[in-house]
Amino acid sequence: MSLTDSVKDELAAVRDPRPTARVAELTALLRFAGGLHSIAGRVAIEAELESDVLARRTARDLMEIYGVRPELHRVQASSGRNGGRFAVRVIEGGETLARQTGLLDQRRRPVRGLPNRLTTGARPDLAAIWRGAFLAAGSLSEPGRSAALEIACPSAEAAMALVGAGARIGISAKAREVRGLPRVVVREGDAIRMALAEMGAQRTAAEWEQLRQRREVRAGVNRLVNFDDANLRRSAQAAVAACARVERALEILGDTVPDHLRQAGELRLAHRDASLDELGHHADPPLTKDAVAGRIRRLLAMADKKAATDGVPDTESAVPANVED
Secondary structure, eight states, rough: OHHHHHHHHHHOOOOOOOOHHHHHHHHHHHHHHEEEEETTTTEEEEEESSSSHHHHHHHHHHHHHHOOOOEEEOOOOTSSSSOOOOOOOOTTTTTHHHHTTTTTTSSSSSOSSSHHHHHHHHHHHHHHHHHHHHHHHEEOOSSTTOOOEEEEEEHHHHHHHHHHHHHHTTTOOOOETTTTTTEEEEEEEEHHHHHHHHHHHHHHHHHHHHHHHHHHHHHHHHHHHHSSSSHHHHHHHHHHHHHHHHHHHHHHGOOOOOOOHHHHHHHHHHHHTTTHHHHHSSSSSSOOOHHHHHHHHHHHHHHHHHHHTTTTTGGGGGGGGOOOO
C-alpha cells in the first residue's frame, strides 16, 4: 500500500461528531473532487473519488446532513490512471445543495475558492477542510529530498483558500502551479508531519516521521563512507551522534527544558555540520564556542538525569550503533 493510500484509509475512518466540522469536510471534498456541473440545464454536484468506500461514505454524509439521495456510478479510468474511480452525483436538488454548501453564492454564481464561513471557522473546521481536500485530491511521497504532501486544486482561488486555512492551524503550505495546474504543496519534513497530524492521520504521521529519521541517520552515516580524511570522518560521526543525542534530550525534557538550553539544542539541529564556533556565530546574540558547548553539555546532562529518574532510555541510546560518540 502506498503512503497516499495509507493516509486516505486513515482519514476516511475519522468521524468528527461536530456538525460544523462535518459540513466543512464534506464541502471541501465536493469542491476538490469535482464540484459544480450543468446537466440537462440543471445545476448538479459531482465528486469523482478513488475508492468505493469513500464514495459510499460521501453519499451517506450527503443524506445524513442535507437529506439528499445521490447517485453512485463507477467511472472508467483514463489512460493515466490505474483502476476505476467512483462518482457521487446529485442532480435532483443539486442547486439547493450547492447553495447550502456554499459552492454557489446568493446570485447563483459558482464560488471560485471556498466559502468564507468555512475558512474563518474554528480549528476543528479548518482541519476538516484539509482532511476533505486531501481525501479528494491529495498525495504523499516518501521522505527524502523530493518529499512532499500535495493537493491538486480546482482553481488558484481554491489553492489560496486552502493555504490560508492551513496557516491558521499551523500548516506551512504554498500554492504553486505544476504543469499549469494549481496545487498546494507542503515540503518541509516537520510541516508534513504536522499537516498529517492536524488532518487526523496520527498513525501515518508517526510512521512517516520514523521513516524520515531512519533515512536521515542512514544518509548521515553513508556520507561518512565517502570521507577520505580520518579527521573529517570522526568529525562527521561526532556531529551525527551529537544531533541524535540532542534530539533525544529535547524529547525527554519536553516543555521542562530551559529556554536557553532549548535554543542551543535547536541551533545544533538546525546546523548539523557546523563547528561549535560556527554555531556561536549563528546564535542571536552571538555566543562563544565554549558557551555553546556548555549549554549543549548541560542539556544532555539534564536529560540523562531525568531519563534515569523516569526509567527511560537516555540520550546515548539514540546514537546509531555504527556511529561512535
